Amino acid sequence: MRPFTYERAASPADAAAKAASIPGAHFIAGGTNLLDLMKLQIETPAHLIDVNGLGLDTIEETPDGGLRIGALVRNTDLAADARVRRHYGVLSRALVAGASGQLRNVATTAGNLLQRTRCPYFYDPNQPCNKRQPGSGCSAIGGVTRSLGVIGTSNACIATHPSDMAVAMRVLDATVETVRPDGGSRAIPIADLHRLPGDAPHVETVLERGELITAVTLPRPVGGAQLYHKVRDRASYAFALVSVAAIVQPDGGDGGGNGIAWGRVALGGVAPKPWRVEAAEAHLKQGAKQTTALLLAGARPTPDNAFKIKLAERTLAAVLREARA
Ligand SMILES: Cc1cc2nc3c(=O)[nH]c(=O)nc-3n(C[C@H](O)[C@H](O)[C@H](O)COP(=O)(O)OP(=O)(O)OC[C@H]3O[C@@H](n4cnc5c(N)ncnc54)[C@H](O)[C@@H]3O)c2cc1C
Ligand code: SF4
Numbered sequence: 001m002r003p004f005t006y007e008r009a010a011s012p013a014d015a016a017a018k019a020a021s022i023p024g025a026h027f028i029a030g031g032t033n034l035l036d037l038m039k040l041q042i043e044t045p046a047h048l049i050d051v052n053g054l055g056l057d058t059i060e061e062t063p064d065g066g067l068r069i070g071a072l073v074r075n076t077d078l079a080a081d082a083r084v085r086r087h088y089g090v091l092s093r094a095l096v097a098g099a100s101g102q103l104r105n106v107a108t109t110a111g112n113l114l115q116r117t118r119c120p121y122f123y124d125p126n127q128p129c130n131k132r133q134p135g136s137g138c139s140a141i142g143g144v145t146r147s148l149g150v151i152g153t154s155n156a157c158i159a160t161h162p163s164d165m166a167v168a169m170r171v172l173d174a175t176v177e178t179v180r181p182d183g184g185s186r187a188i189p190i191a192d193l194h195r196l197p198g199d200a201p202h203v204e205t206v207l208e209r210g211e212l213i214t215a216v217t218l219p220r221p222v223g224g225a226q227l228y229h230k231v232r233d234r235a236s237y238a239f240a241l242v243s244v245a246a247i248v249q250p251d252g253g254d255g256g257g258n259g260i261a262w263g264r265v266a267l268g269g270v271a272p273k274p275w276r277v278e279a280a281e282a283h284l285k286q287g288a289k290q291t292t293a294l295l296l297a298g299a300r301p302t303p304d305n306a307f308k309i310k311l312a313e314r315t316l317a318a319v320l321r322e323a324r325a
Contacts, residue, residue, distance in 0.1 A: 027051050130156045140158050162240075260324070277297075
């Protein structure tokens with residue numbers, strides 16, 4: 001690990017201003033991703049700004065009946081919150097499908113959203129990687145791609161975003177609140193937080209340098225059956241090959257369709273960001289095959305990972321079956 005300096009931020013505005021003005025400064029929250037990357041010298045911050053003491057660790061109800069989740073709320077606490085379990089079940093389920101109990105005890109809401117990809121070549125400093133070293137090339141293209149993306153990718157990068165929680169937040173239409181280095185704040189719809197790689201895969205979000213996430217807000221509950229199915233190579237402690245976050249309202253059998261009145265769906269494990277195509281959701285009544293065809297229209301799988309398309313369809317079919325039941 002390279003030497004670095006460390007300080008505890010005094011306030012969100014102080015953290016953002018310092019992160020923007022000190023060369024090589026990085027925020028640290030739970031550290032479960034950043035410290036691993038520092039040990040491998042994939043991230044080499046010169047200065048760490050610890051945001052754990054900023055009091056951003058509460059979950060509050062909003063005036064419009066939603067929830068405001070502090071950026072430092074731990075994944076375990078968020079998953080266990082009675083309001084989340086009751087009204088935002090897809091979020092609770094996605095959280096407990098991620099990592100391990102010990103990691104979730106430390107991992108934070110903001111850190112989870114901003115965790116880096118799990119592309120194996122990104123983690124190997126001996127291999128070219130446009131995300132790690134812009135312009136160096138992409139070792140995954142033409143390499144081993146089983147776990148990598150099938151849609152939203154580019155000729156520069158085919159990595160996926162690894163978060164389970166973010167997929168649930170996408171289907172819940174969450175909003176990310178931030179403080180900017182000039183002290184101003186803004187609200188970013190989660191749909192717009194993560195960027196597609198294009199020709200600059202190292203630029204992963206729309207956050208500006210030093211911008212601090214302070215909270216994530218969820219709109220008032222929409223009801224429905226809320227499910228998260230994650231398919232992975234082993235039963236726990238593994239990232240998704242494919243995951244489906246869904247909110248589905250069964251029609252009670254009188255809707256004339258396949259038992260679905262309306263629904264929302266987002267996919268994980270297939271793209272550089274949680275993947276949701278709202279126009280596809282009108283087709284949930286026609287079933288998983290039609291919906292997945294629209295969700296993944298334009299997919300560019302590799303021979304290694306083309307199975308993800310059928311796997312997404314089957315996982316969505318299982319989710320719809322469970323929702324109807
Ligand atoms: C073995 C292992 C297995 C895992 N399995 C899964 C899994 O199955 N599913 C899954 O979803 N995740 C998984 N994870 C990832 C884990 O969920 C993340 O490491 C964790 O959520 C990151 O949160 P953190 O608070 O520790 O972030 P940190 O490591 O502290 O920070 C991560 C990034 O976020 C930035 N950051 C932190 N807080 C803020 C803020 N408030 N504003 C702006 N930037 C900020 C940091 O600068 C850093 O760049 C796994 C991790 C490990 C080590
Ligand atoms: S897919 Fe992206 S992260 Fe993986 S090697 Fe290529 S550029 Fe790097």
